Amino acid sequence: MVYVLSANAGSSSLKISLYDTTQPPHLILTSSLSNITAPPAKFTFQRVDSAVQNEELSNVHDHASAFAHFLECLTKEAKIDSETVVAVCHRVVHGGDYTDPVLINDEAFHHIEKLSDLAPLHNGAALAVIKTCLTQLPHAKSIAFFDTAFHRSIPAYISSYAIDQKIAKQRGLKKYGFHGLSYSSILRAVSHFLQKPPTSLNMIVLHLGSGASVCCIRQGHSLDTSMGLTPLDGLPGATRSGAIDPSLIFHYTNKAGRISHNKDNAVHLHVTQAEQILNSQSGWKAIAGTTDFGDIIRRRTKDSAAQLAFDLLTDRILNFVGSYHLKLGGQVDALVFSGGIGERSQELRAFIGQKVECLGFTRVDQAKNENVDEKTEVVVDISASPGPKAVLVCRTDEQLEMAQHVTNLISMLGDKRLLSFMRLPTALVLLLNAALTSAQARTALAVGFVQPGHTPNPPFFTIPSATRLAISVAVCSGTTNSASPRFFVTNSSSTASPGSGGGENVFEIVLDHGHGSWTGVFPEGGVVGVEDAGDTRFEIGVSNGVPIHEVISTPPLFGDSTASQALLFSPPFSAPNQQDPTYPKYILPPGNLSAAIPPSNPINFTVIVSPTSNSLTSMQQTACMLKTQNSTGVVAKEGLWMRDSSGWRMEWLFTGLTAKTNYTVYAIESGYKVAGPIFFTTKSPSFSCPLVSQVPYCPSVGYATPLPPPPNPLVSYDGSSLPESISGPLISSLTNFTTSLTTFACGRDLYSPLVSCADCQRAYRTWLCTISFPRCADQDTSPSSAALLLSQPPNARNSAFPAGSNYTQLLPCLETCTATDRACPNFLGFRCPSPRFNAAESYGVGYVDSGADGVHGHGTPGMWSDNFGNVWCNSGQ
Ligand SMILES: Nc1ncnc2c1ncn2[C@@H]1O[C@H](COP(=O)(O)OP(=O)(O)O)[C@@H](O)[C@H]1O
Ligand SMILES: CC(=O)OP(=O)(O)O
Ligand SMILES: [Mg+2]
Known part of the structure; x- marks a missing residue:
């Protein structure tokens, strides 16, 4: 077993931790010396599995003697051979312009020494520990980590002092x-x-x-x-x-104060003493x-x-x-x-x-x-x-922070290689230094997060160790035809730089339309290597569940459009929490159903709508690519809705679209998963029917109906703005039907192995809503079959809809009726007209099922709408 030691020389303390070299490192023992500034110093030493040892040490009064005492305890108390310590991490408070950790050599040692004036309570203490290490642990590599490195991101206007900038630059002030x-x-x-x-x-x-x-x-x-x-x-x-007023220095003593007014006496001003007073007294x-x-x-x-x-x-x-x-x-x-x-x-x-x-x-x-x-x-x-x-x-935990960097490096090089490095001459130690610096520069990926950006230099990303991880990538620029970067992943600790050259356990993440993923075990962590990226932007995600970047197989859903609006839905994401009633509590939902309670933490979806002429489909089909494309129109309404048994969806009402235009739609889930594309067409400018949706007692209704424009400032109708003349008769029919249905012993006897009374009620509700809410069609864009279109008025099925306006109504799909017939008990007497005789007079026939009767319609058999949202008959959705 080999170990990594971390030493943290604080102003009043020395904290030391010993770790093994696993990733993440395990703590083996800790030791501390506190009260260095207020003797007697307190020394503690504790193996993680045993009790803490406390001592007051009168002969220990600085960091160097404390560290020497620790090394003694390490061999005598913990019985750890100091030769097994392969690396020592040192916290060095001031690194000046050093932004990466460095292997201690002569140059680094002198650099830290020079900066001691700028951290008088710290750098000297760290150097004392480093010196003790170099003599007492000659085989271990000492690596300095700098406190200043984290702050390199501070912008110049904050890090600069308002002094002569030439002098500030020269002296690093x-x-x-x-x-x-x-x-x-x-x-x-x-x-x-x-x-x-x-x-x-x-x-x-x-x-x-x-x-x-x-x-x-x-x-x-x-x-x-x-x-x-x-x-x-x-x-x-x-x-x-x-912080003090800097002038305080000149007024702290009478002498200094007087001197500050008399140039001749200035030789007596001891600035270093002032610094000592302000730092230590x-x-x-x-x-x-x-x-x-x-x-x-x-x-x-x-x-x-x-x-x-x-x-x-x-x-x-x-x-x-x-x-x-x-x-x-x-x-x-x-x-x-x-x-x-x-x-x-x-x-x-x-x-x-x-x-x-x-x-x-x-x-x-x-x-x-x-x-x-x-x-x-x-x-x-x-x-x-x-x-x-x-x-x-x-x-x-400053010690762990440092040790993690080193064990990460060790896991990449392999213990054996590090050990052999230790026996190499100084020239090759520089190689380790280079490897260490580049390892530090490697971007670390974290589980549950997405790393955005260009290819870093070097183009490698480290993966933490875990039993099972899904690594996913998404290319964020270019078209599906343009050359894409190649991504390689390894879960082998002996491969530090996976790429097209192969190696042990190197796998290519194959891209499809800009997406790719690889799932596997990472007991020792891993590395992702990127080739041929050029300026291409990409994302890498790491997850311990499903891949973060994915194509969702269920597309978004188009409700209906007007000349300038569209009703769109996300894929379903939360199954309905509705259980069919069972005997003896066989109670069906009431006719005037109230809206179900939406899930408290819905999935976050973003919708992108773009004219099809913008060719979004030829771009990389990834969320990071599509999100850069401007969405057209305005989301006038956004909410959650459960329109069908597939579950909760986001619902969006878009306004501000252009008439008679083809649009492409994508829905992006949680920022990274893509659903779509789907397409729809807006209606002609003369189309005058407003959209209706979010009607609790008719949850599946989401289309344009022949109503007058909604009252200002509404842009569409919902359950609360619909006139009572429509909702009243509908709810009373539903209530009566439900009452009749419950007289049937739905739950007590097995009514059917396929359907229940609840299915019957749902099917009837859908049929009644379809009949009660006529669906408007665009004369121009609807299929040529006039048989499907019933010019209104005077033949409105629902007299509650105002007569006289100019619209064209789609006949209900016959299958919406037969679904009710199939689901309901015979005794209710619900019957649909026969396709062979009179059904075509009041229903759209032959569009959903092509029909055993050999009736063929003009749409696509088995479908009630096409890929562009053109509808052949009103299915009720
Ligand atoms: N129970 C306590 N309540 C308040 N302060 C404490 C307590 N225990 C220790 N301290 C303070 O914590 C300081 C040490 O903090 P630490 O972060 O370990 O020091 P260093 O700056 O040397 O790294 C001591 O100055 C001590 O005053
Ligand atoms: C920078 C500094 O003051 O460090 P510490 O708190 O460890 O003394
Ligand atoms: Mg500290």
Whole structure:
């Protein structure tokens, strides 16, 4: 077994964790040294499976001696051979312009050393640990990870100081920001907890330890942070002043104050001493005489100095929370407490939580806040109720953050190769450095998330380990004929760069119309490689269920159109929760059915409507491609509706379309799955029938009927705006029919193995609604068969519809009638006219079933409409 060690040299502590090299790494043991700034130092050592050992060490007073003591315990107490430690990760607070982790060599060591002036409490401590490692663990590779790296995304207008920009550039005088490893660990953990991709998270994170800072994270990147050129700026700390008026330096002592007015005496001004005072002799140590904030909390009610330290820190925290809330435009997913104080002080959390309620943050729940210490989860939600602005506590883990990068690399290279690297001369160590840097540059995919973008350099994406994952890709630009990128996936840890060259367990993800997916096991993680991508945009999704990118086999549904409107439905996504009644409670739904209760968390659909002349069908048939195409028209109404037994659908009423135009429709589910295309045609400009839908007692009606224009400002009719003259007789017929039907012993005796009385009632309802709501046809676009069209008036079947207007009615499909005949008990006497004799007088005959009687219609046998939404007879939908 080989191990990875992570060392985190904080200003008052040294935290060390040992991990195995699995992916993700398992913690083997932890050790810490705290109170370095207030001796005697406290040392702890704990194997995960045994009790913690505590010691007060009078001979340990700095990070180097603490680390040496730890190594002793590692071999003597834990019996771990130090030769089995293959890599040591070091948290280095200031990395200057280093943005990636580096393998420690002479150059890197001196770079970190040079930056020590800018992190006087930290870089020196990290270097001391690194030095101890180089001498005592000569076979292990030391790798430095930088706190500053996370903040490279801070824009120049925020990171610049208002000073001479030439000097600022020459000397690197700008805001760097710190606690970056902690912030990336928190971002990863909260993203997992809230089930949101890191790139969609906006957070205000408080890292409150001996050094305290705040970070404003916008879409997963640091936008601003309270520390600056050095970790002295921003919030006060255990021994640090935090932000002060810079002139204070010249007025801190009488001497300095006097000198500042007298140039001749300026030689006595010791700026370095000022820096030392502000870094090491200020903060709550200077105010309350302790570096232990827990002590301040305990003393504050009796001790005004402790109260001042508490009030001062919380006041400065609020300054940052307020301004970062504003910078995020109020769009904040969470306020997160972390660091020694943030994770342990319920008093501070309660105080800040109460103050930020006015910004819309969820109230902090007293019990949840008090019980954080008893929870073992990484993220604990202390909000009183679920809300958009949660208040969370996150146990940050800078050591794990570093170890994960290294074990990821090891899993890609294979332990053996890393071990053999260790015996190679320095020149080849540079190779490892290059491999490490490129491994860092590889984009990591996360389960449940989609990675958008172009090909990164190098063009590889790492996949986390999991028993079973579906990797899906979608090409977001080009046509189905243009050359597409090729995607290769491997689940073998011995293949680091899968591609067309093959290799162990390399599989190509074959694309179809821009989509592709591969499902398999990833016990050691994996890699996706991309070839021939050029400038093509694409997405890669990782899921432990069905592939994130998919074509949905059920297309969207077209209801009906007018000259400028269209009624469209998504594919069904939630099965109806209707159970047929059983004996003895054989109660059928009432005639005046009320609308069913829609599902509380419907699937999110987006609909795209585009003139067919725009040729959307020749483009890549992926959501990311189609979403870039402008949808025509305006969604005037949007809602959930269950029109048939297939279940709930989204319903959209589009307005603003052009008459007599062919349109193409897609529905996109949850941003990534595509349903469609379907096509429809708008009616001619003279078409005057308005659309009717969402009628609870006739749920399947969704088409144009011969009614006057709906009253302003309505654009269509629904159940509430229909005249009583239509609904009244219909509901009373349904009620009477239902009463007659329940006299039949539907449930007691087996009425039919195929149908029930509930089926009979549903079929009758559909038939009655079809008869009661005539469907208008467009004379111009309807099939040529005049036999299907009944000019109105005077022959309106339903006298409630106003006579006199100029429209053409489609005859009901005969099959809507025969379906009722088939489903209902004989004694009800429901009969339909015979196709052989008089059916064609009042029904459209021969369009759905071509008919045993040999009756052939003019439409497509077996269908009541064509692919462009032209309808041959009124089926009632
Ligand atoms: N129960 C507690 N309540 C408030 N503060 C605490 C408590 N326990 C520890 N602390 C504070 O946490 C700080 C250490 O935080 P930590 O993040 O571990 O430090 P570092 O900045 O050295 O990494 C100490 O300064 C101590 O004051
Ligand atoms: C940057 C910094 O202040 O770190 P820490 O809180 O670990 O001392
Ligand atoms: Mg720390």
